[in-house]
Amino acid sequence: MEEFKPRMGIEVHAQLDTTTKLFCSCPVAFGEEPNTNVCPICLGLPGVLPVLNKRAVELAMRVAFALNCHLHKESRFARKNYFYPDLPKGYQITQFKFPLATSGSIKVDEKIIRIKRLHLEEEAAKLIHLGDKTFVDYNRAGVPLVEIVTEPDITSAVMAVDYLKKLQKILQFTGASNAVMARGEFRCEPNISVSCEKGKLGTRTEIKNLNSFRAVKRALKYEIKRQKKILQEGGTIKQETMRFVEKAGVTRSTRSKEEASDYRYFPEPDLPPLLIKEEWMEKVKRSIPTLPEERKKRYIELGLNEEDAIIIANSKKASNLFDETIQQLDEPLEISKWIIREFRAHNEPNISPTSLASLVKMVIQGSISRIIGSKVFSMMVRTGRTPEEIVKEKSLLKISDKEALTSVVKEVFAENPEEFKDFQNGKSKLIRFFIGRVMKKTKGRANPKEVGRIISEYEQKH
């Protein structure tokens, strides 16, 4: 029996992390009152003209470089014409024949996925359906998007998700996008075809409405199976747009007339060609923060094990905190442990590298115990205060004073006369029991080494 092989390409739309919209100076914000971040330009009032946001271009350039794309020194804007209530001008300003960048590549699961094109475009408004009425929120209209399109190089649902995760990280690390899927900042539309002839692509379908990586994987797996089944039964695939129905876990035809629409693309006459000079290119290139792959390598060189290196490198926040903290305290291994255990356990809170460095330093120097250190970390997160302030205020410094410790040790002996007798009679492993009691009594503040020394003195004396 012939073997049907799936091929997939993915179109990703990511919202660029700018403070203002692509063609006007309205703020970009999430979750505001509807229609508050709007102006004549993004509402498409008669007579307005677009002015390109330079920051959006820079962020898209960063992504293009990170994806090894060919960045074009001249790209152009075009109008994509169609009527829809979420489209204030009756057309979307996008890039068509002359995109910002083409022919990139990205390595996923040891395989190369080619990037076909990358371009800038504006976001549409948001439709809100309430009962039998539809409302339009234009806050989102005109928000800058970067569209990234791959060649059909993806061969499995798992690979598709791995690609998306890696792309998401790149968008986040380059500072181009927050790329939070649940907020619609990162959206993907995969296309799938199945064919048994080598090198030949079958008829493809496109899947919409994918809101999580899990949904992507389920939808693709289902769609591949669906197409295979049709072909195996001698049927043909219809080129159409599918919708993933999350609850049922199936894809369904949208039966939209979209395939029939003709977008009548033509050059946007209100915007001159986008010209990017060599110096600007270089400047942007230099401004790109390093990507997870490079960071991981560097961390391994610093002595971290691979697992820890990957964990830190894959989180922009953790990685930045780590990098900045080791600048202040050259203890990468110890710092990595604090980031992996405490920082991540606290959901990557905002703490300063200076605070983390001084906390780790106190632990290394023995002025607080590890357990106390962990408590201090929690308090730092909760109160936003420095570890020094917390330790001082709560008197958390270790007690190393011999006289003070000796009196606590004596108390413990007095409270446990049986054990003390056994200890003096040579049952020396009871030392751990006594140290434990002293630590408990001092709420962890006693210096255990010092306590041990004091206790063993009694063994020798008697």
Place this chain on the structure above:
Amino acid sequence: MMTINDYLKLFDEGKLTPEELLESCCSKIDPDLNAFITVTKERARNAIGSVDGKIRGIPVAVKDNINVKGVPTTCGSKILKGFIPPYSATVVERIEKEGGLLIGKTNLDEFAMGSSTENSHFGLTKNPFDRERVPGGSSGGSAVAVATGSAIIALGSDTGGSVRQPASFCGLVGLKPTYGRVSRYGLVAFASSLDQIGIIGRNAMDVGILLVIIAGKDPLDSTSVTVDVQDYTDLDGSLEGIKIGIPEEYFIDIDEDVLEAVIEIKEILQDVGVSFPSVSLPTSEFVIPTYQIISYAEASSNLARYDGVRYGLYHSGVNFSDEIRKTRNDGFLSEVKRRILVGSFVLSSQAIGEYYEKALTIRSLIKKEFKDALDKVDYLLTPTTPSPAFKIGERFDDPLKVHLSDRLTAGANLAGIPAVSAPAGMSRNNLPIGYQLMGRPFDEKGLLSIVHQVEKIKPFELLGE
């Protein structure tokens, strides 16, 4: 002939007050001519004395496709019913900052699509020289306002000749500046790559005075340019030695009266030392089809926003398609509908190669031909229109005749070069005739200088004086 500077002098000498001038302008508004869609006398009166600028107290009319904050913009269309812009066009802001008084919004062919101002939801505008005839268009209301003295000067928009042609039909000076010289921000778009805000005035000096105010880079219009603004009121430089080309293609099928009048202008200029080599612009025959395809294509997209969702006319329906169909069917007149249809067709995937893309190629040829010609000569002299004002109804709603009078003017829009129309004389049946001068990009000063010096030799009698 009175210029804006003469009025300012009268104000300074106390011989005339801005209130009196405004009153006199308003008294000349003739409802039968229907030059205005909205008269903003109160707004003008309230602005008197508020600023002391270059045109303080001078009544200015504005074509009703240019936004004035708080005053309805109609574009001569029903579809913008109830729309009041929350912002002013850059040109309007600049005029008000220099003390200009906005006296009203003038009638036009719907969305500036037409050459007769017959094609407006608010009724047609008549030519004051002969009320049976059209004033030209699409800036017909602005031309009539200035010709009758209801405004001292006016703004129009010129996509294929819409400032120059009505200026020539009404015996006025009409300037279409270089593309990018004047900000389009706030001008309701018809065909964005061709549209340019222009000025209709009674003489070259007035046009120059206003151009100094409105020209220059605008950060809100990415297609406006940073080229230095010249002193367009310094118009007395010698014309001796300049070369003006006479493109033969522009003198075919021209009324005898028009030919004679333009030749008289040529002779006047020859007398002051101008030479007239003949030049050829063989792509001229493609100007109209190229203009039609490009302008219709852009219009089909520019007018897509009138869907009734956010502003303007709205008809309810069973779904969005139904609503938009009803709204646009009722809101647009037939010429606009025709252009949207043809424009959508020439951009459609099956036709774009044959039409729109071909038109872009020809446009670049036309552009190059103008450039080559203007490398050899300093200016080009032609008639503005093949004939003087035509009769009302003569070409109305006839898609084959509608562009007849754009034949000589649309080339400058396709090439993006500046062009001016100015009075050449009167026809046998007492209708104004205009001559057109085209020049190199950003040489508005040169164009106005020639017009200014011709005016001194051959003064033109105005109606409203």
